[in-house]
Amino acid sequence: MLLFHMALAAVAVYSGLIHLESIYYGHLDLDERPLYKIPIISELSDEETLLLFVTVIFLLVTYVIRQMNELKLVKLNMPVVPCTLPFLGTAFQFLTNTPWDLMESWHRKYGSIYTFKLLGRTCVSIEKPEHLKIILQSKIQNVKKDVHFAYKPFLCILGGGIVTSEGESWMYQRRKISGALKVDILETIPGATLGAVQRLMSKLDRCAENGSSIDIAEELRHLTLQVISETFLSLDAQESDTNFATMYLPIVEEGNKRVWSPERQYMFFMPSFWKHIFGIQRLNAYVSKLITDRWALRNIENKKGSNGDILDKVLDHFEKENPGRSLCSRSVRQLRDEFKTFMLAGHETSAAMMTWTFFELMRRDEIKRMIEQETADVFGVKDWKNGKGKSGNLLNRNDLPSREELSKLILSEACLKESLRLYSVVPVVMRQISKPVQVENHIIPKNTSVTINIQSVHHNETYWPNPMHYDPSRFTQSKIPDPYTFIPFIDGPRNCLGQYLALLESKMVIALITQRYDFKLVNPDFAREGCDPRHRYIVPISPKNSLDVTVSKKILA
Ligand code: HEM
Numbered sequence: 001m002l003l004f005h006m007a008l009a010a011v012a013v014y015s016g017l018i019h020l021e022s023i024y025y026g027h028l029d030l031d032e033r034p035l036y037k038i039p040i041i042s043e044l045s046d047e048e049t050l051l052l053f054v055t056v057i058f059l060l061v062t063y064v065i066r067q068m069n070e071l072k073l074v075k076l077n078m079p080v081v082p083c084t085l086p087f088l089g090t091a092f093q094f095l096t097n098t099p100w101d102l103m104e105s106w107h108r109k110y111g112s113i114y115t116f117k118l119l120g121r122t123c124v125s126i127e128k129p130e131h132l133k134i135i136l137q138s139k140i141q142n143v144k145k146d147v148h149f150a151y152k153p154f155l156c157i158l159g160g161g162i163v164t165s166e167g168e169s170w171m172y173q174r175r176k177i178s179g180a181l182k183v184d185i186l187e188t189i190p191g192a193t194l195g196a197v198q199r200l201m202s203k204l205d206r207c208a209e210n211g212s213s214i215d216i217a218e219e220l221r222h223l224t225l226q227v228i229s230e231t232f233l234s235l236d237a238q239e240s241d242t243n244f245a246t247m248y249l250p251i252v253e254e255g256n257k258r259v260w261s262p263e264r265q266y267m268f269f270m271p272s273f274w275k276h277i278f279g280i281q282r283l284n285a286y287v288s289k290l291i292t293d294r295w296a297l298r299n300i301e302n303k304k305g306s307n308g309d310i311l312d313k314v315l316d317h318f319e320k321e322n323p324g325r326s327l328c329s330r331s332v333r334q335l336r337d338e339f340k341t342f343m344l345a346g347h348e349t350s351a352a353m354m355t356w357t358f359f360e361l362m363r364r365d366e367i368k369r370m371i372e373q374e375t376a377d378v379f380g381v382k383d384w385k386n387g388k389g390k391s392g393n394l395l396n397r398n399d400l401p402s403r404e405e406l407s408k409l410i411l412s413e414a415c416l417k418e419s420l421r422l423y424s425v426v427p428v429v430m431r432q433i434s435k436p437v438q439v440e441n442h443i444i445p446k447n448t449s450v451t452i453n454i455q456s457v458h459h460n461e462t463y464w465p466n467p468m469h470y471d472p473s474r475f476t477q478s479k480i481p482d483p484y485t486f487i488p489f490i491d492g493p494r495n496c497l498g499q500y501l502a503l504l505e506s507k508m509v510i511a512l513i514t515q516r517y518d519f520k521l522v523n524p525d526f527a528r529e530g531c532d533p534r535h536r537y538i539v540p541i542s543p544k545n546s547l548d549v550t551v552s553k554k555i556l557a
Contacts (some may be wrong), residue, residue, distance in 0.1 A: 062086040078442055089117030100427035100535045104456040123449040127456035129484035133437050136492035146430035146449050153258035161341025188231050190337035191397030193505045196226040201385040207551040213522045213545040217355040231309040247283045256538045274413045276396045287336045295327045300385035304382045348527035350502040352540040356419040357429050360470045362519050375511040381556050405483045412507040414475035420488035422470055425540040522548040
């Protein structure tokens with residue numbers, strides 16, 4: 001076959017030369033032209049020769065690439081997902097299915113490790129805890145993030161922030177922020193969450209009174225953005241909802257569209273292309289101004305750290321590391337990317353986790369009653385919207401239970417974890433191998449993309465009996481899941497820095513809202529058996545339509 005292609009290519013190249021030659025000698029009489037011509041091919045027109053030439057070269061190149069790829073796949077020594085298309089590989093299957101379900105179904109068919117081709121890449125998908133551990137615990141220099149494959153449409157937000165950085169820059173950012181996110185911020189989260197919950201309660205009360213419906217998924221997105229904006233940048237709710245959300249959310253929406261329609265990034269003739277560019281510029285200018293204003297304020301008023309938010313902590317760190325230095329535009333750009341990253345990483349994921357939890361609770365009265373009981377034990381039976389606290393003022397952050405008390409919201413947390421398992425709001429993460437890694441008897445070569453298949457291990461019957469059934473009791477019993485069978489925040493050196501924050505904030509929301517309201521889906525078909533409510537490709541996994549609910553207020557007894 002290879003010989004045939006090469007012979008064909010040689011003929012095409014030769015005929016191309018003859019045509020060039022005939023153009024060159026065209027003005028000469030027939031008997032003056034050279035004799036070495038190939039009959040038939042030399043009779044072809046210029047266009048026909050060009051077509052033949054291009055076709056043969058294309059066939060030759062694709063053949064050689066396929067041979068090389070197959071050689072590589074044979075070396076991988078694992079099941080291969082069949083595909084016939086050169087370069088595109090399995091792309092059409094991804095476009096016509098839910099990508100995460102497709103990859104999960106391949107695990108069921110081919111086993112715990114398999115390889116597939118996608119857009120010229122060799123990918124290996126893994127779901128077995130032992131394999132996950134090897135890849136996730138590998139040295140950072142051997143296994144890197146597959147930034148351009150996984151995060152490309154969001155690079156306009158993530159820039160050089162922690163999620164997309166590597167090496168020294170990543171280590172520096174992680175060191176700088178991890179203490180603040182794992183410890184300091186947890187002190188301020190309950191207060192900020194209560195404020196956001198009270199604002200949501202105002203809206204829900206209105207809906208309960210006038211019978212109108214509300215998109216609970218959208219409201220939870222606003223709530224989590226408010227909490228992040230307050231704790232990271234000291235923005236008030238008004239600023240978060242009007243300025244930040246209106247600038248930020250359309251950029252995220254366009255990024256999501258570009259994941260599976262990458263051609264959108266080149267469609268400069270579409271208004272959405274320019275809207276996206278101007279939107280990014282506006283957001284960059286806005287976040288940069290927040291940083292420079294704060295820096296100026298700290299220096300004028302000498303009020304260092306008076307806001308007590310993450311921005312203050314990061315600026316404290318900057319001053320300590322660079323005594324006497326001012327904040328140059330490069331540092332502002334870097335900090336801007338870091339804060340845009342936190343906003344993106346920190347609000348949509350938590351909102352999605354809560355959305356699916358409310359969605360499941362709407363159909364589970366018994367679990368709701370148990371949550372009400374648990375909430376009453378921890379928060380008391382109070383009207384957290386209009387009730388008065390110890391000081392005689394409306395209940396506020398000073399009236400909240402202690403962190404230790406909040407840790408008793410075991411069922412609320414279990415419901416959230418079960419949603420993370422069942423819906424796997426981040427269904428896969430990607431890694432790029434930069435030094436060959438051995439996984440059992442497979443050597444995964446350099447430049448291979450590895451899919452950490454979070455959804456697939458969460459749905460694997462071996463580790464989770466009856467996996468498609470929503471059952472929070474999996475997380476209430478004293479038994480903790482086996483290592484690497486529950487990895488919504490992944491594990492290892494690049495694990496999620498916001499997991500404690502997300503769970504603390506979200507269990508308060510689930511507890512306080514469930515204590516006070518009942519929700520009913522406006523479109524019950526959404527929860528019908530066999531109906532898949534998830535959007536096909538948006539990550540974090542969100543409902544495919546708005547999640548409109550009607551609201552009724554409970555009588556607190
Ligand atoms: C339910 C909520 C959340 C889920 C399911 C989640 C999930 C994840 C996952 C899977 C990763 C790894 C991504 C990768 O390796 O490509 C990650 C990383 C990260 N997450 Fe979260 N996350 C959540 C909430 C948050 C929150 C609230 C924050 C706070 C700002 C946050 C900050 C981060 C950061 C900074 C990283 C990057 C860590 C690094 O690369 O060193 N996350 N998260």
